[in-house]
Amino acid sequence: MFGYYFNLALRSFKRNKVLTALMVLAIALGIGASMTTLTVFYILSGDPIPTKSAQLFYPQMDPETRRGYVPGQDPQFQMTRFDAENMLRQKRGDRQAVMSGGAISVTPDIAGMTPFRVGARYTSADFFPMFEAPFKYGTAWTATEDAKRDRVAVISKKLNDKLFDGGNSVGKTVQLQNTAFRIVGVLEDWRPTPRFYDMSSDRYGELEQVFVPFSTSRDLKLIVNGNMSCWDDDKESDDDPEGQYGVNAPCAWLQYWVELDTPAKAEAYRQYLSNYSDEQRAAGRFQRPTNVRLSNVMEWLDINKVVPSDVRLQTWLAFGFLLVCLINTVGLLLAKFLRRSGEIGVRRALGASRREIFVQCLIEAGTVGLAGGVLGLGLALLGLWAVRQQPADYADLAHLNPSMLLTTFALSIVASLIAGLLPAWRAMQVAPAIQLKSQ
16 A cells, blocks of 8 residues: 555656645755754764763862852862872772873984874873773783883874884884883774863864873973963962972862762762862862762763854754744645645545545655655755864764764654645545535
8 A cells, every 4th residue: 555655646746846846845955954953963962982971970179279269169170180199099980090181292213204293192091991992003001100100102093104104013112202102002093072081172173193191291291281270379389390280289180080880889989079078178278168079971061061052053943944844845735735636535435535545645745755855865965064164173073974864864754744744634634525526
């Protein structure tokens, strides 16, 4: 029966080419606009590490003085070096990692290639297993190498291709900031989107090309990138030779993550944060009331409003446009079906039930949606190409993946079926006797 109705729908298209073309075009425009913005929204709001997003947590505390204190305000978004290193030593999580972004110069051992600067991440050994960073060659460095401040590095596949022509470079040395580092691992292509582990810098940028131990980075005073929040100006000029980056500096500039495998461990860690904050206040470091948070990955993304407000607005506007297109399609389907009242009356007189007329009309509406989906897919691809030409940092991520491809056709067919409900209901109400008399 479905095949028969589908064939009738195709025949109807040939008889009413203009009306059909208008309906297909209306649905295609709505689907194209909606899928373009929905794809961008889907990419930006997705889970960057679905296998562990509920097990990775970002702790926050409030280490500031009482100056400017407002009850109920958010705690610091980043961690001081004193607290981060202290908590790293105490190891209360299954895994924990301290980190900061940076920039580092690379001096190639290749004739004719000049030194260049790349993005770097200074972190601790647990970073790689915590965030499931895939390795092409070698492994991460160890906690022992962290403690010894060894000159070891993990490099990206991109940098490995550039310096070592894609070969296994584990065990070789690379000159970073005029210091020889031994390569212990090479990462595969890896780009969590957004780059959730550091929301203080480029959220949708490419992976850093060099990873070195945090302890080593401070030993060599490597350049740090990212936001920094300082307070207690009187203490800022402490005698620490590292200034704002020193251990005792009243500045928050580090990201700190902890892995907790069970909800019970997460609750225990939250209590640990409260106790730690109380201890620091008793020691005179913290002055504000205890104010701690422990957010998993998706909660952390929500707190940071990772999806730009303009993307949300564009998505709502696009779906509003789709609604307008569907309303127009309803009118066109009504005109098309009611023009065929005579044909429907004959079918009813020959024994077709109202249900069969309703199903036939819905299948015809769905067929219009299928055609609109094909054309809408082309418009969506064109729209995503236009997005990629924009200067936004997430622009190059705007591609249609298989799931969004299927969503395009599903949305188009469902939308056309909804648009066809009223016209199909009106069509099945056609009285055969009246139509036969009028013939």
